[in-house]
Amino acid sequence: MRILSSMFVAFLFVSCLNDKNTPLADQPVVVDTTTIPPIPSTPAANCSADTVYFQQSVLPLITSNCAMSGCHDAISKKDGVILTDYTNIIREVKVSNPTSSDLYKCLNETGEDRMPPAPAAEFSLTQKALVLKWIQQGAKNNSCSNTANCDTVNVTYSATVAPVLKTYCVGCHSAASPSAGIDLSTYAVVKVQAANGRLVGSITHAVGYKPMPSATSKLGSCEINQIQAWITKGMLNN
Incomplete structure (x- = not known):
C-alpha cells in the first residue's frame, strides 16, 4: 500500500509539472457555452432594433x-x-x-x-x-432578414452608404490600411469606385471582380439594393 501511495503522489507531481510547462497555445480552449445556441437554420423574419445580430x-x-x-x-x-x-x-x-x-x-x-x-x-x-x-444578449449566432422593410427610397451617403461601408469594408480599406490602395472611408474615393462599377461588382460578388467583404459572405440584399439605389440617384454626398 505504501508503494502504491508513493507512486500515486509521484504521478500527481509529474502531472502538475506537465500542466505548468505546457505552452498556452497547446492547452485546450475552455469555452463558456452555458447559453450559446447552435447555428440558426434560418434568419429571423425581421430585424429587431433591440437585438444585436x-x-x-x-x-x-x-x-x-x-x-x-x-x-x-x-x-x-x-x-x-x-x-x-x-x-x-x-x-x-x-x-x-x-x-x-x-x-x-x-x-x-x-x-x-x-x-x-x-x-x-x-x-x-x-x-x-x-x-x-x-x-x-448571450453571444448568439443569430441573423435576421430585413428585406421587407428595406428603404431604398430615402437613401443618403451619410445615413445609408457610409455606415454599411464602415461596418463591412473600412477595416481593410482605410487610410491606415488601404487594401489595394483604396480608402473607402472617404466620399471622394467611394464615388469613384461607384462610378466605375467596381463597388457594385465587388459587393455583389460578380464575376471578374474581387468579392467584398472577402472574409465573410456578401452583403445582405437590402444593403446591396440601398447602395445601388444611391448610385442610381447620382451618388450624392448627402
Missing part, C-alpha cells in the same frame, strides 16, 4: 478589422487566435461575465495590446458597446 453586425465588424492577413485570419492566426467565424470568435467570449471576455477587453486595451493595433483606428465607443451588448 452576429451575422449582420458583429461578424463583419470583427472580420474587417481583425481577421486580415498578418493578424487573426486562418493562416496568420496571430497569438493562436482566429477571428474569421462564429466558432472561433466565441472562444474569446465569456457569456457569464461579458466585460471579462478577451474579445471585449482587447478592444479597450491601450498601446500594443489594443485590438486592432495602430496604425489602424480603434473601435469607436458605439462599436465597442455593440460587441458588449451582443455578448450580454
